[in-house]
Amino acid sequence: MATTPDDLELERLATRIGERLRAARDRVVTAESCTGGWIAKAMTGVAGSSDWFDSGMVAYSYEAKQALLGVRPQTLESQGAVSRETVIEMVSGALVHSGASVAVAVTGIAGPGGGSADKPVGTVWIGWKRRGGYTHAERFHFDGDRDAVRRQTVARALEGLEALL
Template identity: 90%
Template sequence: MPSSPDDQELERLAGRVGERLRQAHDRVVTAESCTGGWIAKAMTGVAGSSDWFDSGMVAYSYEAKQRLLGVRPQTLESEGAVSREAVIEMVSGALVNSGASVAVAVTGIAGPGGGSADKPVGTVWIGWKRRGGYTRAELFQFQGDRDAVRRQTVARALEGLEALE
């Protein structure tokens, strides 16, 4: 896959994820920060997505992450919103607050500002979780401008859903 997938590639990927979810009788929920709902947009752009897409939450602010997804204030204060701990709490909260069986969450720094020496622009955490099952979180360092970072995040989030066991 190119480093920054185009709309057609994201659509194809979302279609493959949807077919896999449909066959497994799974429903998905998204919890998005840096992508602002783009994962949900890609998925609901697939005809028939109502068979496997439950809901999506965009939680950009600290307050929204706490209110909508149950991210603990202590996590945000000690680790920050762009952290393994925060994405795990986001993906877990998405499942608690939905009827879905699988969830994906993303939090990161898309740029052009907001980065630091510890967390430069392009730093993104993605988490996946199956209800009653495992939780997986991965750190990515994407390159490019804001659009490129967000596109790469959407693609990796969808690839992770496609690979769910």
Template identity: 80%
Template sequence: MNVSAPIPDDAAIHRLSEDLGTRLRAAHERLVTAESCTGGWIAKAVTDIAGSSDWFDCGMAAYSYEAKQALLGVRPQTLEEHGAVSRETVVEMVSGALVNSGASVAVAVTGIAGPGGGSADKPVGTVWIGWKRRGGYARAEVFHFEGDRDAVRRQTVATALRGLDGLLA
């Protein structure tokens, strides 16, 4: 999905995190994050909310192939065949996050924030986001965000948070 929406600022991300926390707390759910291109920004955003220890379990920032394998159970074969920025990888990341945590809800992100690293098939701004509830099926979606590294990462964080809100609806 191509995205050309306004770049969310810190206040917008804070509001999304607060809203998510309210929903998770009310549903007695706990969140785990598995992050590559955002480097832990989603976990930071949600733990900026006072009381997040009631609904946030843990976050894993896994940039390298080795970290994705060790922390999240991504299979070497998946990374070799599809690469780190793929539907297959984000599904394994989000599933592995649930397996390796006490959470009931997970989000995973993997992408190319730039400025380098893009290709014709996967240009800068390509991001896969996966969401999953324990015992359910993973939902994964590809996004093509515009802007510099900060803009791509901000849009990824906000989109991941909105998707979690939708998952809890």
């Protein structure tokens, strides 16, 4: 079982991402569901983040995912909010509705309730995309309580963003 990252580790990740974004003159946008803005919080906690952080969108409900990110109702109805298809539409929509060149999106089940046999608590989809590029989406299963699942999601989203850069 992986250890849950602490605040210092999240800060270090966000700082490295900011350095890479600044050097490349890129800007990032976040589209978050289960993390409730925590990825954006981690990045904007870095001094100077206004140079490279564009915006963050928290889209928790189906309606918000549709209105803010352009997720299709058919996708939500057929695949559910926690799915590869939904996170791909979220990350693509974040780029469409922002001035950013790089995006990260997350959707998942942080618990303690809301899980099912095929999507247990701790199931999270994360998507990363560079404007005009291919979308990478990956499914994870994180252990622990609600805070631990959310914290691990933030860390993995940041690690994937760092790898994309």
